[in-house]
Amino acid sequence: MAPQPNFTTVSNLTTPVPGGGGCPPVGIQLEGLIMPPVLIIDVILGLIGNLVALWIFWFKLKAWNPNTLFLFNLVIADFFALVSLPLRIDALLRGHWVFGDGMCRINLFLMFSNRSASIALMTVVAIYRYFKVVHPHHRFNRMTKRQAAFVSAFVWLLVISPRVPMLAYNHIKGKGEKTQCFFFTSYKEASRGIIILVSMHRILTVVEFVIPMAMLLFCSVRISSFLKQRQMGKPDKVHKAMRMCAAIVAVFIVCFLPTTVTTIGVWVIRSYRPWDCAAFYTFTQLTIVSLGLNFLNSALDPIVYIFSSSMFRKALLGLVPCRKNEGQNTESSSGTQSTSQRELKSLRTDRGSEAKPLQ
Numbered sequence: 417m418a419p420q421p422n423f424t425t426v427s428n429l430t431t432p433v434p435g436g437g438g439c440p441p442v443g444i445q446l447e448g449l450i451m452p453p454v455l456i457i458d459v460i461l462g463l464i465g466n467l468v469a470l471w472i473f474w475f476k477l478k479a480w481n482p483n484t485l486f487l488f489n490l491v492i493a494d495f496f497a498l499v500s501l502p503l504r505i506d507a508l509l510r511g512h513w514v515f516g517d518g519m520c521r522i523n524l525f526l527m528f529s530n531r532s533a534s535i536a537l538m539t540v541v542a543i544y545r546y547f548k549v550v551h552p553h554h555r556f557n558r559m560t561k562r563q564a565a566f567v568s569a570f571v572w573l574l575v576i577s578p579r580v581p582m583l584a585y586n587h588i589k590g591k592g593e594k595t596q597c598f599f600f601t602s603y604k605e606a607s608r609g610i611i612i613l614v615s616m617h618r619i620l621t622v623v624e625f626v627i628p629m630a631m632l633l634f635c636s637v638r639i640s641s642f643l644k645q646r647q648m649g650k651p652d653k654v655h656k657a658m659r660m661c662a663a664i665v666a667v668f669i670v671c672f673l674p675t676t677v678t679t680i681g682v683w684v685i686r687s688y689r690p691w692d693c694a695a696f697y698t699f700t701q702l703t704i705v706s707l708g709l710n711f712l713n714s715a716l717d718p719i720v721y722i723f724s725s726s727m728f729r730k731a732l733l734g735l736v737p738c739r740k741n742e743g744q745n746t747e748s749s750s751g752t753q754s755t756s757q758r759e760l761k762s763l764r765t766d767r768g769s770e771a772k773p774l775q
Contacts, residue, residue: 420481437642437697446691447583448508450705450708451504451508451704451705451708452509453710454712455501455504455505455711457715458498458501458708458711459501459505462498462711462715465715465717466494466495466498466717467712468718468732469491469721470495472728472731472735473488474579476731477728479577480558480561480726481561481727482559482563482567483541483544483570483725484727484728485543485564486540486564486568487704487720487724487728489533489537489572490533490534490541491721492535492716493529493530493533493534494713494717496526496529496533496713497527497534497711498711499526500527500530501711503523504527504580511593512593512594512596513596513598514595517586517587517588520586521582521585521586521587524582524584524597527707528579528617529576529579529721530710531624531675531710532575532576532579532624533572533575533576533718535624535625535668535672536567536571536575536628538664538717538720539628542635542636545639545660545724546635546639549639549642564665581609581613584609585609587610599706618679618682622683625676626676628668629665632664632665632668635661636658636661636662640658660720663719663724664683664723667716667720671710672709672713674702675703675707675710676707678739681695681702682696682703685699691706
């Protein structure tokens with residue numbers, strides 16, 4: 417049986433040469449142009465939104481509930497991602513990685529742990545809202561803050577455990593000024609352990625999107641149908657519940673669907689078309705670029721906080737000066753109105769008492 421042709425360059429993916437080890441590692445090409453501005457925007461918006469959210473959670477919310485605790489953990493997950501991005505931006509702008517093997521491992525660990533934690537915590541928030549609306553008497557709704565803390569700890573353990581092995585391997589590719597810190601850029605990896613780790617990563621990328629997405633859609637549809645059928649509360653209450661579900665689903669689709677699709681593409685090519693290096697190169701580049709959308713969730717998550725927590729929403733509105741003035745004007749106008757009404761009542765009473773002797 418004739419051996420499969422091997423390739424060693426990225427610029428000419430269809431020219432077989434002797435030796436080599438399958439398709440070549442993918443260098444910085446498309447992502448070097450697209451990702452730096454995208455990641456810079458992610459960092460700026462994410463830091464502003466999450467610092468405000470953290471300040472509100474820490475100083476403005478006097479009474480916490482399980483939902484608030486879940487959202488607070490989502491803020492922590494976002495900060496993990498934001499901490500990892502500056503090094504990645506620097507590497508993309510330079511064209512190579514200069515921070516060494518140890519920082520490469522930590523950087524990749526934080527990047528992928530954030531994705532998993534954000535997906536898991538948003539799913540928990542949606543499930544919590546589902547039980548609150550559809551099953552108000554379920555014991556799940558009697559969850560204490562201590563139990564919510566255990567749930568949050570379990571979620572962190574669940575999402576971090578599969579990523580811990582990433583810290584045990586060297587992910588540096590290339591030498592000198594061509595050094596890159598990537599996790600899945602070639603067929604021929606340094607060891608069988610890396611190959612297994614990359615395969616597990618691809619499986620997790622797909623599974624941790626498909627299952628939570630199905631659960632989110634189920635919760636959204638059930639909440640909508642339940643409120644509409646029973647006509648519970650005012651229409652604005654139904655709209656608020658649906659806005660929360662729509663916000664989480666929208667963040668899910670925008671931030672995580674592209675990476676899932678491109679990962680499946682790489683997986684299919686790697687499994688069924690191992691000789692098609694051009695397709696492998698294209699989908700790998702698209703996968704790396706789509707990671708920029710993963711980190712966009714750190715900037716969009718404050719929208720989830722606004723729709724998911726009435727306490728957070730009120731605290732945020734309290735920070736807006738015009739809202740404060742409106743509240744004060746409303747209170748003063750209501751106070752003036754009530755005073756005027758009391759004066760009119762007393763005036764009518766006086767007139768009635770004056771009119772009685774004349775009768």
